[in-house]
Amino acid sequence: MLLLNFIQKKLLIPYYKAFTGLSVEVWWLALITFINRAGTMVIPFLSLYLTKNLHFTLENVGWIMSAFGLGSVAGSWLGGKLTDRIGYYKVMVYSLFLTGFLFIGLQFLNTLYAFCFGIFVVMLAADMFRPAMFVALNAYSKPENKTRSLTLIRLAINLGFSAGPAVGGLIITGLSYGGLFWVDGITCILATVVLLKTLNPKKAKVTDNYKSAIPESAYKDRSFLIFLVAMVLFGIVFLQYFSTVPIYYDNEIGLSEFEIGLLLGLNGFVIFLFEMPLIKWLETTKYTHTGLMLFGAVLVGASFLVLNISPWVGMLIFGMLLMSIGEMITFPFSNAFALNRAKKGKQGEYMALYSISFSVAHIFGHNAGLQLIDRIKFENTWYVMAVLSALCVVLLLFLKKQMNTKTA
Incomplete structure (x- = not known):
């Protein structure tokens, strides 16, 4: 009985509340x-x-x-x-x-x-x-x-x-x-x-349809452009989990297709169970969108360093969990950052560039990763991905500092 009450109060009710109010x-x-x-x-x-x-x-x-x-x-x-x-x-x-x-x-x-x-x-x-x-x-x-x-x-x-x-x-x-x-x-x-x-469309909120009297072009928004470059880097690193990492599981670790499917499926399962409650909780904290994106990028970069520590399957699971948590944090808050920034000017233009940043990552990410593992092997490729994640973090740190300066 106590266990049922605990599950209801600590898990089910918070999970339900995460979906309410929309x-x-x-x-x-x-x-x-x-x-x-x-x-x-x-x-x-x-x-x-x-x-x-x-x-x-x-x-x-x-x-x-x-x-x-x-x-x-x-x-x-x-x-x-x-x-x-x-x-x-x-x-x-x-x-x-x-x-x-x-x-x-x-x-x-x-x-x-x-x-x-x-x-x-x-x-x-x-x-x-x-x-x-x-x-x-x-x-x-x-x-x-x-x-x-x-x-x-x-x-x-x-x-x-x-x-x-x-x-x-x-x-x-x-x-x-x-x-x-x-x-x-x-x-x-x-x-x-x-x-x-x-x-x-008539039911759209008037307050959220706000447009600046003098719209600013997204192409002239320096902070937004820095953010986009950071998102391209993040996208290139993140996409390796859907191109080069499965090959690593197969060629280097010797996992079967079924085991690879289970590992990749863990990502979707974790997101399905925990993303909404996690985001609801993070919204109540004092952290900024930029700070949260930065933390997510650190976790995704760390997930590649973990792969070089040991081929033990437990380490592979740990790496997948790090990536999943980083993804759960970075993507929603990068979306929110782009939407909030779009109020400065043309919303369509801003959101198009945000979408394009991940399209660019798709164009270069898969091919670059495959070329790297062919030339410098898996271990060095994971170090390259960690470096790209570090560059993403540096850009987000610069963005965070710039945003703080403007609001000071």
């Missing part, structure tokens, strides 16, 4: 994001589809993934521009609806240049959604709940990415790879219908 519109936006991300199940299987079905070489796949990243950058930039001109609501509707039909059409492209162009256009349309979604979240969320609202969206994205590959594997088994494109397209169109039925 607006209905934010919950609908989270559901739309979940449907959209779960629907992009083609992406995890893209390399397999290209090599097994279209018989492309790995070099060809590399060019296609570069087109993927460039489309993401272009889409984020265009989405920000359009959001400032025609509003977040229209951009989200057009992006989801157009992406649905483009995903369906992608399966009919079977030459290298055609597929490069096709995936570029798909990502151009798909990633217009991201800056518009951030601005929508800013409009529908109360100021005091903004960081938790962002965390809920991250939770929806993580759940979508977890469910998508599992369902995608079943679809490939039952319907072939072609079925993935149809399901991806239909889910994007379904998300459009849910958006039109549930979100009303």
Whole structure:
């Protein structure tokens, strides 16, 4: 009985409270994001589809993934521009609806240049959604709940990415790879219908739609540009856990695919259980957004140094936990920092550049990590990642000092 009371008071009630107070519109936006991300199940299987079905070489796949990243950058930039001109609501509707039909059409492209162009256009349309979604979240969320609202969206994205590959594997088994494109397209169109039925732009909070009388361009905001460079560095380091680290688990440690899946799954499990309560607690502390981002970057950098201490599986788990906690802290508060900074000028432009920073990390992060392990091996690559994390921390320290000077 005492154990049940302890679980209820210390675990269940705080967990429940972490989700309370968020607006209905934010919950609908989270559901739309979940449907959209779960629907992009083609992406995890893209390399397999290209090599097994279209018989492309790995070099060809590399060019296609570069087109993927460039489309993401272009889409984020265009989405920000359009959001400032025609509003977040229209951009989200057009992006989801157009992406649905483009995903369906992608399966009919079977030459290298055609597929490069096709995936570029798909990502151009798909990633217009991201800056518009951030601005929508800013409009529908109360100021005091903004960081938790962002965390809920991250939770929806993580759940979508977890469910998508599992369902995608079943679809490939039952319907072939072609079925993935149809399901991806239909889910994007379904998300459009849910958006039109549930979100009303007239219900946006007036206070959160504030715009400066003399908008400042994000490109002239020195503090924001420093922040973006720091986020590119953080993104490059973080993405190694989805490219080079699994290869390390396989080649150097000798883990099976099942064991690697369990380790990577630990990341999603920890985020699902603890991110919302952690963010709610951190919001009550005296720490600034910049200080929290800095701490998160330290943890992610430390997770790579841990890998060089010992090949013991317990150390691998410890490294994954360090990375997960660092991710849980840095991403929500970097989102919140960007949204708060966007009030100085054009919100779409600010949030587009924030999205682009991670698109740039995708373009260079995976390839750079793979090149490094090929040339200087895993141990030295992890030291390089730790150095990049240190550079990110230095930039955030400089940003923190600059922000304190301006408010003094």
